[in-house]
Amino acid sequence: MKKILTLCLLTLFLLSAAGCNAAQQAAAPTQQPTASTQAAPLALKTKILFVNTSHRPDGNTYKMGESFLAGIPHDTLFLNDYKIYQLGQHYDDDQLAAVLAAMEQADTIVIGTPVYWHTMSGALKTFIDRLYELDKPVKALAGKKLYFLMQGIGPSETTIEQLPYIMSRIATRYDMEYMGAAPDPDDLTALQAVLHGN
Numbered sequence: 001m002k003k004i005l006t007l008c009l010l011t012l013f014l015l016s017a018a019g020c021n022a023a024q025q026a027a028a029p030t031q032q033p034t035a036s037t038q039a040a041p042l043a044l045k046t047k048i049l050f051v052n053t054s055h056r057p058d059g060n061t062y063k064m065g066e067s068f069l070a071g072i073p074h075d076t077l078f079l080n081d082y083k084i085y086q087l088g089q090h091y092d093d094d095q096l097a098a099v100l101a102a103m104e105q106a107d108t109i110v111i112g113t114p115v116y117w118h119t120m121s122g123a124l125k126t127f128i129d130r131l132y133e134l135d136k137p138v139k140a141l142a143g144k145k146l147y148f149l150m151q152g153i154g155p156s157e158t159t160i161e162q163l164p165y166i167m168s169r170i171a172t173r174y175d176m177e178y179m180g181a182a183p184d185p186d187d188l189t190a191l192q193a194v195l196h197g198n
């Protein structure tokens with residue numbers, strides 16, 4: 001009798017363990033689509049491209065860009081939708097070319113970044129580094145007007161000084177026309193005056 005009871009308990013335990021396992025499998029999150037499956041070739045409808053280099057598509061960088069371009073038809077490219085490998089990494093599914101193809105259609109490029117660790121986002125830095133591999137002039141950039149937006153919870157003076165400086169150097173190197181920077185959402189007015197005058 002004792003043996004039968006033990007056998008029943010063991011069977012019950014095994015059945016409930018199998019049930020738990022099935023439940024866990026059912027609850028496992030479905031895999032998120034990868035960046036490469038999300039990113040479609042972007043055909044611009046306008047000549048102004050806002051490039052959001054934040055990790056959040058609708059965060060503060062996006063809001064700053066929208067506020068800067070309020071009332072002006074523009075396209076937006078969310079850089080994290082594209083798989084851009086580090087300088088020196090060469091993989092078939094790299095999508096730098098797709099980003100450049102979008103930029104090539106614009107005559108004005110507005111780049112917005114959040115401040116991460118006192119500097120630009122990693123996505124923007126990687127994008128800039130990768131330009132090094134390309135033949136100059138980079139067709140996607142040469143002759144384009146470049147506006148630069150940045151924002152953070154409290155960027156240091158050094159960051160506020162350095163990031164626009166870096167972007168102005170990038171513009172010079174890649175034959176762009178550097179139109180200026182807004183280092184804070186409260187500083188948009190002066191740069192908007194430049195934009196509206198052009």
Ligand SMILES: Cc1cc2nc3c(=O)[nH]c(=O)nc-3n(C[C@H](O)[C@H](O)[C@H](O)COP(=O)(O)O)c2cc1C
Nearest residue numbers: 054056059060061114115116117118152153154155
């Ligand atoms: C990894 C990380 C590092 C950050 N470092 C800084 C910093 O050094 N200085 C700063 O002012 N804000 C810093 N922030 C705050 C972001 O710049 C701030 O939240 C910004 O509004 C985020 O923009 P987003 O909404 O477009 O992502 C950091 C945020 C993250 C996620």
